[in-house]
Amino acid sequence: EIVLTQSPDFQFVTPKEKVTITCRASQSTGGSLHWYQQKPDQSPKLLIKYASQSMSGVPSRFSGRGSGTDFTLTINGLEAEDAATYYCHQSGSLPYSFGQGTKLEIK
Amino acid sequence: QVQLQQWGAGLLKPSETLSLTCAIYGGSFSGYYWSWIRQPPGRGLEWIGEINHSGRTNYRPSLKSRVTISIDTSKKQFSLKLSSVTAADRAVYYCASLSGSYKPFDYWGQGTLVTVSS
Numbered sequence: 033e034i035v036l037t038q039s040p041d042f043q044f045v046t047p048k049e050k051v052t053i054t055c056r057a058s059q060s061t062g063g064s065l066h067w068y069q070q071k072p073d074q075s076p077k078l079l080i081k082y083a084s085q086s087m088s089g090v091p092s093r094f095s096g097r098g099s100g101t102d103f104t105l106t107i108n109g110l111e112a113e114d115a116a117t118y119y120c121h122q123s124g125s126l127p128y129s130f131g132q133g134t135k136l137e138i139k
Numbered sequence: 140q141v142q143l144q145q146w147g148a149g150l151l152k153p154s155e156t157l158s159l160t161c162a163i164y165g166g167s168f169s170g171y172y173w174s175w176i177r178q179p180p181g182r183g184l185e186w187i188g189e190i191n192h193s194g195r196t197n198y199r200p201s202l203k204s205r206v207t208i209s210i211d212t213s214k215k216q217f218s219l220k221l222s223s224v225t226a227a228d229r230a231v232y233y234c235a236s237l238s239g240s241y242k243p244f245d246y247w248g249q250g251t252l253v254t255v256s257s
Contacts, residue, residue: 078244
């Protein structure tokens with residue numbers, strides 16, 4: 033199983049801040065690395081697929097990059113509504129796996 | 140645009156079998172993989188298994204002995220059964236779809252909280 037390790041686990045953030053979340057895979061995901069946002073009592077929402085492709089309707093302040101085993105999700109100019117938990121996910125090999133999550137809380 | 144709506148029993152006793160169903164509305168049916176994912180309260184996401192339109196399944200190895208995922212193509216529904224539940228199986232269970240191999244989970248059900256208590 034590919035293990036995904038995110039950092040940080042938790043971060044206090046302020047509006048307009050630039051936030052970067054990293055996801056490191058224990059082996060190559062073949063580029064099949066995706067990012068989700070989950071707010072309390074909601075289902076996860078797909079933000080970015082294949083490391084860097086933003087989904088339709090996702091604000092442009094969200095961006096992703098990376099390849100191989102190292103990936104990042106960046107929020108450029110965080111807004112209060114971005115307070116949530118973010119998960120990376122790999123679909124390159126079975127069993128599919130998720131990172132442990134990064135919770136962003138407004139300071 | 141696919142919509143997933145799920146239902147099933149939310150309170151079980153230890154050793155009982157968890158049973159959830161997810162209905163698929165809209166979008167293409169064939170070519171998709173239909174998954175179950177769970178999330179213990181306050182914790183992360185864990186993929187349980189998947190099935191495609193022809194009934195081919197893949198399961199998480201650690202749960203394989205207790206999991207059965209089935210599909211009813213005539214009703215456009217797929218189901219999860221998890222046998223011999225314990226308190227460790229308490230979680231919100233989600234159905235979700237992938238539009239093909241190596242794809243992300245693009246659509247999710249609303250989630251069902253399953254509690255195991257004697």
